[in-house]
Amino acid sequence: MASDHTRSAILAAAERLYADRGFGDVTLRDIVAEANVNLAAVNYHFGSKDELIAELFVTRSIQTNRERLNELKAAEEAGGGRASIEDIMRALVGPTLRGCLGPDREGSTAARFMIRASIESVPPIRRIKNREVDHLRKFAAAMRRAMPGRNDTELYWGLHFALAMAHHTIREKERLLRLSEGKCDLDDVRAIIDRVVTVSVMALTIGDVPSKPAARPVLVHGRLTRQDL
Amino acid sequence: MASDHTRSAILAAAERLYADRGFGDVTLRDIVAEANVNLAAVNYHFGSKDELIAELFVTRSIQTNRERLNELKAAEEAGGGRASIEDIMRALVGPTLRGCLGPDREGSTAARFMIRASIESVPPIRRIKNREVDHLRKFAAAMRRAMPGRNDTELYWGLHFALAMAHHTIREKERLLRLSEGKCDLDDVRAIIDRVVTVSVMALTIGDVPSKPAARPVLVHGRLTRQDL
DNA sequence: GATAGTTTCATACAAATGTTTGAAATGCAA
DNA sequence: TTGCATTTCAAACATTTGTATGAAACTATC
Structure with missing residues (x-):
């Protein structure tokens, strides 16, 4: 060659x-x-045409997955082997949102391609997405370590909802912009990630009835903090 | 004729x-x-072929939208003109989830058609979806009435996330089932609706720093209740 | 039952599309 | 250079697809 x-x-x-x-x-x-x-x-x-599309999508997917796992690993090392649930969710949705949203990414071909792939979902891409489950299992495992006592079912629902908010925001950003008449700032990616992470963590605490008042996640200065009630 | x-x-x-x-x-x-x-x-x-697809999708969409607005209206009348935010979210996501999920719906052609429409998104369907914003505005208005003090931006994000969770659950139910190895029960539609509504309401209380301890939504017996801390 | 409007039918059309082919060009090693 | 493998090229192929046509069948009204 x-x-x-x-x-x-x-x-x-x-x-x-x-x-x-x-x-x-x-x-x-x-x-x-x-x-x-x-x-x-x-x-x-x-x-074939399908193999061309597949190669495009695989390349970009590998990039995102690697970023995710890098963030996860970094968070785990920083936490002495165990990452906080916030950091895990951040590692999960951060790379995708950062890759596909934001003003500078407007011109990024890769980002717009991945958005298309998320919206249109042609057969070769669907086939690849089906293999993504193995990748997600790594995050489920990390979440299990971060919340040892928690029910597995709750954990999967939390993971699922986190991806739901991230992907839907990417898919429907035009509609959200139109619906909110520009009030929702889709260029402030950091704030969006914070928001998704915050709600995801909240979702993971459903049914949590703590003996002492729970730490309640609150969005302050666009960054997730905890505030005791 | x-x-x-x-x-x-x-x-x-x-x-x-x-x-x-x-x-x-x-x-x-x-x-x-x-x-x-x-x-x-x-x-x-x-x-033309596209007009056939459009007619199919419009028919089903009108059905769902009508169910949504009926539920909303019922909730508003029951509440003396003002529906609770929970009931509003329930009216928003309930009809769609009930229509597309659940064991009996497995054989429902209409449901499976709408799932397809959600996954594949061909041009004639995309065009119709773009008009859906007007419909959603009615829910935004109801939410504004239910939470008068709240920032509009937060309100739109809450609405957006509610739809995200509902639609993503429909779109990716196979994957969630596989990821959770069957632990997530996608046939228990009531529980799923409760879950989505609960998280949506939580999302709408982000940054809420109440003078007195907030009522905190908790999932009990598969039904949303309020429990004061 | 004749007539006008509607619906059905077999068939043809035209265009688009992914793929294949076989020859020509190119690059590289001996 | 010679010979061999790789790459490029123009052209053709083989389907598939939505759509159009014009005649035939049917229906209802007068």
Whole structure:
């Protein structure tokens, strides 16, 4: 393989076009035109259109998953082997939200591509997403360590809701912006992450009936703190 | 129009096939074969494929929206013109969750169709969804009445997160089931609604620093109650 | 029962699309 | 250079797809 020129030109063009116009109405001919390569090059280098899409999505997914696990590991090391539940949730939703939201990310092709992938969900991408369960199990395990006494079911629901808020915010950011008439600031990614983390932690304390008044998470200065009642 | 036979046969067949196999790989020929009608009948009765899909989705959406508003109205009348925030959230997420989840709904074509529509999001459906903002404004208004002092921004985020949890649960129920190895009971719709409502209400109290200890929502017997600390 | 409007039908159309092919070009090693 | 493998290219292929057409069948009204 002398040079990846054609291969990477296709990848870049495909990601850009899919990000801009969606999987639905971008054809191989559009891609090769954008990349200035021959039509047959896609099948030569990737085998098929679906494998091209899969490669794009896998690459980006691996990046996000690695960031997540890095954050988790860092939090666990900082906590002497056990991360706080807040930090775990932050590691879970932070990379995705940071990657897909924010004003500077407006022009990021990778981010817009991942948003598309989240919205349109074509077959090759769905197949890959199904493997994501193994990755999530690592977070479930960390949560179990952070909240030893807690019911497993509650734990999974908390994890599920955290992803729900993060992904739905990415998917429906236009609608939220329109609904709130701009009042919800979707550029302040830090605040959004704080918000999602806060609510996720709250969700994980459902049914918690402590003997002494519980520490109650409160959003202060865009950062999660605890305030005793 | 002597009889709607052909028209409704097409609608029924289309909904069934789309629900089962997705919009991606169901053609008009599949639909007319299932409906035992002629290929040209679709264009004759609906104009185009997209208008057929739009009609299916609009019909179901109107049903859900009407149920939502009925529940909201009932709650407001029961509360003497002002519904509690819990009841508002329940009216928002209840109909959708009840429609798409639960064991008996497994065979409901309408439910599975709406799940598909939520996952795949083809153009005609996206266009309709964009008009949904007006509908949500009615809930925002009710919430504003229920929580007069509250910041509008917080209110929209709470509304947004409630929909996030409901829709994501519908979209990703398979994954949650697999992740939790069956521990999360997705057939107990009442409990799920309670859970989503509880967390939504919690989300709406972020940053609430009350002069006296706040009433804290707690899940008891699968039903939302209030317990003073 | 003739007529006008509606609905159904078989068939054709036209366009788009992913994929394949076989030859030409290119790069690289001996 | 020669020879061999890799890569590029133009063109064609083979389907699939939604849509259009015009005649036939049907229905209801007068």
